[in-house]
Amino acid sequence: xxxxxxxxxxxxxxxxxxxxxxxxxxxxxxxxxxxxxxxxxxxxxxxxxxxxxxxxxxxxxxxxxxxxxxxxxxxxxxxxxxxxxxxxxxxxxxxxxxxxxxxxxxxxxxxxxxxxxxxxxxxxxxxxxxxxxxxxxxxxxxxxxxxxxxxxxxxxxxxxxxxxxxxxxxxxxxxxxxxxxxxxxxxxxxxxxxxxxxxxxxxxxxxxxxxxxxxxxxxxxxxxxxxxxxxxxxxxxxxxxxxxxxxxxxxxxxxxxxxxxxxxxxxxxxxxxxxxxxxxxxxxxxxxxxxxxxxxxxxxxxxxxxxxxxxxxxxxxxxxxxxxxxxxxxxxxxxxxxxxxxxxxxxxxxxxxxxxxxxxxxxxxxxxxxxxxxxxxxxxxxxxxxxxxxxxxxxxxxxxxxxxxxxxxxxxxxxxxxxxxxxxxxxxxxxxxxxxxxxxxxxxxxxxxxxxxxxxxxxxxxxxxxxxxxxxxxxxxxxx
Amino acid sequence: xxxxxxxxxxxxxxxxxxxxxxxxxxxxxxxxxxxxxxxxxxxxxxxxxxxxxxxxxxxxxxxxxxxxxxxxxxxxxxxxxxxxxxxxxxxxxxxxxxxxxxxxxxxxxxxxxxxxxxxxxxxxxxxxxxxxxxxxxxxxxxxxxxxxxxxxxxxxxxxxxxxxxxxxxxxxxxxxx
Numbered sequence: 001x002x003x004x005x006x007x008x009x010x011x012x013x014x015x016x017x018x019x020x021x022x023x024x025x026x027x028x029x030x031x032x033x034x035x036x037x038x039x040x041x042x043x044x045x046x047x048x049x050x051x052x053x054x055x056x057x058x059x060x061x062x063x064x065x066x067x068x069x070x071x072x073x074x075x076x077x078x079x080x081x082x083x084x085x086x087x088x089x090x091x092x093x094x095x096x097x098x099x100x101x102x103x104x105x106x107x108x109x110x111x112x113x114x115x116x117x118x119x120x121x122x123x124x125x126x127x128x129x130x131x132x133x134x135x136x137x138x139x140x141x142x143x144x145x146x147x148x149x150x151x152x153x154x155x156x157x158x159x160x161x162x163x164x165x166x167x168x169x170x171x172x173x174x175x176x177x178x179x180x181x182x183x184x185x186x187x188x189x190x191x192x193x194x195x196x197x198x199x200x201x202x203x204x205x206x207x208x209x210x211x212x213x214x215x216x217x218x219x220x221x222x223x224x225x226x227x228x229x230x231x232x233x234x235x236x237x238x239x240x241x242x243x244x245x246x247x248x249x250x251x252x253x254x255x256x257x258x259x260x261x262x263x264x265x266x267x268x269x270x271x272x273x274x275x276x277x278x279x280x281x282x283x284x285x286x287x288x289x290x291x292x293x294x295x296x297x298x299x300x301x302x303x304x305x306x307x308x309x310x311x312x313x314x315x316x317x318x319x320x321x322x323x324x325x326x327x328x329x330x331x332x333x334x335x336x337x338x339x340x341x342x343x344x345x346x347x348x349x350x351x352x353x354x355x356x357x358x359x360x361x362x363x364x365x366x367x368x369x370x371x372x373x374x375x376x377x378x379x380x381x382x383x384x385x386x387x388x389x390x391x392x393x394x395x396x397x398x399x400x401x402x403x404x405x406x407x408x409x410x411x412x413x414x415x416x417x418x419x420x421x422x423x424x425x426x427x428x429x430x431x432x433x434x435x436x437x438x439x440x441x442x443x444x445x446x447x448x449x450x451x452x453x454x455x456x457x458x459x460x461x462x463x464x465x466x467x468x469x470x471x472x473x474x475x476x477x478x479x480x
Numbered sequence: 481x482x483x484x485x486x487x488x489x490x491x492x493x494x495x496x497x498x499x500x501x502x503x504x505x506x507x508x509x510x511x512x513x514x515x516x517x518x519x520x521x522x523x524x525x526x527x528x529x530x531x532x533x534x535x536x537x538x539x540x541x542x543x544x545x546x547x548x549x550x551x552x553x554x555x556x557x558x559x560x561x562x563x564x565x566x567x568x569x570x571x572x573x574x575x576x577x578x579x580x581x582x583x584x585x586x587x588x589x590x591x592x593x594x595x596x597x598x599x600x601x602x603x604x605x606x607x608x609x610x611x612x613x614x615x616x617x618x619x620x621x622x623x624x625x626x627x628x629x630x631x632x633x634x635x636x637x638x639x640x641x642x643x644x645x646x647x648x649x650x651x652x653x654x655x656x657x
Contacts, residue, residue, distance in 0.1 A: 006534065006578075013538055017545065021633050028548035030633040031562050032541045034605045034640045035570035039578070041601060041644045045594040145578035146530055 001047065007147035010036055040147055047143035051150055053085040056112070058154040060093075060135035063121070066310075067132075068166040072102035072123040075134060079119065081112040090140040091120075096132035096160070098317075099124045126162045129259055130314015134160045163310045164262050172267040175469050176274035200229040236385040236412070237295045238272050239375055240265045240281045241368055242312065243390035244290060248418070249316045254425050255464045256315030257418040261389040264416065267468035268387060269305045273297065277385075281305045282371055283312050286394050289371050295384075368398040369405065376409050384411040391418045392448060400448075403455035413457040416471065419445065422463030489525045489576040493518060496569035496576075497540070503565030504547035514543040521573065525580045533577035541570055553609035553632055563606055571602075597650075601643040608639035 003011065014033045021029030056079050063074030081087040093106040104122030112118045126132055135157035141150045202215055205225035215226040242265045248258040265281055272279035280295035291308040293301070372386060386406060388399055392415075399415060406413040421441060427434050449459045460471060497518045504510070520536025523529070550562045612635045613627055 006530070009534070013541075017541070018633075018637060020545070022630065025629050026545070026548075026551070027553060027562070027629060027632055027636070028550045028566055029545045030636050031548075031550065031566045031606075032545045032570055034636060035567050036541070036574060037640050037644065038567075038598060038601055038605070039571055039574040041647065042594055042598045043578070044648065045597050046591050049591055049594060144581075145575075146581060147578065 001044070001051070001148050001150045004142065004147055004149045007040065010040060010147065043143050043145040043147045047148050047150070050085050050143070051141065053083045055083060056081055056087055056089070056139060056154060058137050060158065062134065062160055067126065067160055067162045069126055069129045069162055069164055071166050072125050073160070073162070074121060074123045076119060076121045077137065078117060079110065079112060080117045081114060084114050086114060087112040088141065092138045092140065093122070094136040094138065095124050096126060096134055098127045099132065100127070128315055129162055129164045129262065132160045132162050134158060161310045163306070164259065164266065168263045168266055171468070172270040175267060175472070176270040202226045203229055235277050237278045237379065237382055238280070238385040238387060239295055240269055240279065241386065241388045241390070242281065242283045242309065243388070243395050244283050244285045244312050245394040246286070246316070247393040247420070248391050249313060251315040251317050252424050254423050257391050257420070257423050258312060259315055260464055261418055262309050262312055264389055264468055264471070266306065266309055268471070270302055271468065271472055273302055279305070281308050283308060284368050284371065286367070288367060292371070368395055369401045372402045372405055376405070376411060385414065386411065387414045387416065389416045389418065391420055393420065396448065400451060400455065403452050403457040407456040414460070414475065415452055415457050416460045416462055417445070419461045419463060486525050486528070486580065489580060490522055492572050492576045493521050493525065496573040499569045500540070500544045500565060503561060504544060505549045506547055510543045510547040513539050514547070517543060521577045525576060528580050530578070530581055533580050537574055537577040540573060544570065552629065553606070553636070554613050554627055556610070559606055559610060567602065567606065597647045601640070601647060604643040605636055605640045608635050
């Protein structure tokens with residue numbers, strides 16, 4: 001409980017009356033002072049009784065089943081007054097960080113009679129994908145005389161995982177019907193779902209061949225009846241890995257690489273599923289696998305993938321000024337410091353400390369390499385395609401190891417590198433030092449690309465302008 | 481449940497103002513500010529505008545303190561006069577002036593604990609000077625006759641502050657339990 005501005009005015013008046021009493025040597029001034037003081041004391045005691053008598057119970061309900069970035073999310077707040085006093089308060093439901101108010105108002109003045117319920121609804125527009133804290137309700141109460149105020153935070157609150165923008169889903173739906181993810185060469189695995197046949201060649205017509213397979217155009221040229229031969233198109237079990245390390249989450253003025261990676265993962269999986277390739281997705285950070293949906297087909301598979309990608313952490317927004325942050329040391333991602341996220345950094349370091357190292361090698365089952373090994377072990381000899389969307393900063397060694405693993409086991413790997421410098425805003429002044437830095441980084445990237453290609457992987461370097469459609473076409477045409 | 485309407489508050493303000501004027505030495509220089517103050521309070525009550533009421537309250541309290549002819553609290557007559565002419569009207573007027581706010585009127589709810597504490601505080605403050613004089617008289621009979629106005633005011637203020645602190649602590653412990 002604290003004194004309001006009006007209470008301070010009256011308190012000042014009390015002091016002035018007391019001083020006037022001593023100045024004029026008159027008791028009446030002091031009695032007036034005592035009267036005002038009594039009124040203030042009475043107001044305080046009364047307010048204390050009100051506060052203990054009417055403690056509100058607050059419930060929050062998210063009205064939208066799925067929340068998208070830059071789309072309104074409805075929130076319903078229900079306040080129950082279980083006490084015997086009327087609850088008069090100003091309720092302020094704090095908007096998640098970086099969100100804007102949509103329809104309605106998150107600040108309401110209420111007067112809830114005893115043992116009754118009041119509810120209000122509003123919507124907010126989350127600016128970014130990721131986890132958002134909702135339900136932080138502040139109850140601001142003022143006493144009946146306006147002399148004292150009390151502010152308390154109601155119990156409750158929950159974390160709302162906001163998905164990427166809705167346009168990304170629309171794009172995924174559009175390109176799913178248009179683009180087909182056809183990797184060069186036929187798969188070893190015959191199709192389970194026969195969507196279409198691949199043209200194989202021509203042979204002489206034999207009695208019993210279907211009329212629709214006859215090559216009629218060739219009849220006029222050669223005078224012979226030929227039959228077109230088809231073979232089943234293969235399918236590839238595909239696993240998409242999305243790197244959620246801290247370097248991927250950094251958004252220095254531009255777009256966070258993780259946001260782009262989530263969009264790519266979402267759209268690529270839909271393209272794969274529409275081409276009847278069993279697709280799955282896994283997210284990993286520097287320490288462990290954070291979410292996973294096994295490769296499968298079916299109408300609910302895209303929902304499962306969406307759910308996993310929704311759980312990826314949000315972007316870390318840093319100041320735009322100054323050069324982009326230095327390249328983090330591999331496997332020590334957050335240690336290079338970020339003032340706004342110290343708590344998160346400390347939590348990350350704690351997590352890193354728990355990682356066990358056996359004779360200088362990471363233990364099996366940890367991170368990208370571990371999960372790739374696990375999937376290969378459970379694939380029963382089926383050919384697999386791994387797609388890794390990463391900036392290759394903290395998971396560089398793990399990706400190289402996975403490439404070698406795929407080469408050894410006869411599986412395929414496509415590495416999509418979200419190139420760090422293309423996501424950062426362009427430098428204001430290009431000096432020699434900056435140019436050398438960019439050159440060094442690019443040459444390092446080329447060396448890494450060479451190493452990956454030697455290990456049999458396909459490599460693509462992408463920026464924020466690269467769409468899924470372009471990536472799919474590049475792969476299909478063998479440009480990558 | 482009974483609600484305190486603006487008419488009730490206006491009646492309380494008028495009654496308190498009358499009591500103040502009745503027991504005071506009213507001159508033209510005190511009558512005019514007192515009437516202006518009462519008018520401001522009535523206006524604030526009528527249109528549910530608290531700043532106007534508070535301004536009027538401060539003007540009325542200042543004028544009543546100037547106009548009052550209470551000079552000592554060592555005798556019971558002085559205590560009764562101070563209670564009837566200043567303390568109770570000021571309290572009632574402050575209640576009426578501060579309780580006007582926009583929106584629905586508050587229910588008239590009698591709070592036993594808060595009211596009992598208010599009565600205890602009023603008694604402690606107003607009877608502190610006679611009690612102090614009695615105590616001094618018992619210890620030093622010759623000194624009790626010479627309790628100055630300054631001493632009286634100091635005793636009242638000390639009693640008021642002590643009462644507020646003690647009763648507030650009691651209220652806090654009662655709420656916690």
